[in-house]
Amino acid sequence: MTLNRNESPRPSPDVAFPHPAEDKAAGLQPQSVGAPCDPDLHIPRILRLPEVRISTGYSRSTIYLRISQGLWPRPVSLGPRSVGWPASEIAAVNLARIAGQSDAEIRELVGHLEARRRGGRR
Secondary structure, eight states, rough: OOOOOOOOOOOOOOOOOOOOHHHHHTTTOOOOTTSSSSOOOOOOOEOHHHHHHHOOOOOOOOHHHHHHSSSOOOOOEETTTTEEEEEEHHHHHHHHHHHHHHHHHHHHHHHHHHHHTTTSSO
């Protein structure tokens, strides 16, 4: 099959794609990409800076300013030159902001999140 520059490949009409209703009737559960097979297994996600910026709307400098102010959890080290943030911590801080919590309440929340990460030591 030869494609022109502006043409995208299209499946032939005889190609069958699964339909969600057929999957449901067969008892199959939808899974997101990278989802564990065991629904009881929880694998925490670590978000890199671009994902954190998208989920919060903050710039890189604002994120690091908030860290210095105690209003944002410190990142975890992923390697010598790589850091990330647990997705659950980012979600908790975002929810606190949406709920209108004060900076003092968010500082306390961040302290609890970081203490939980260290196994309860504050």
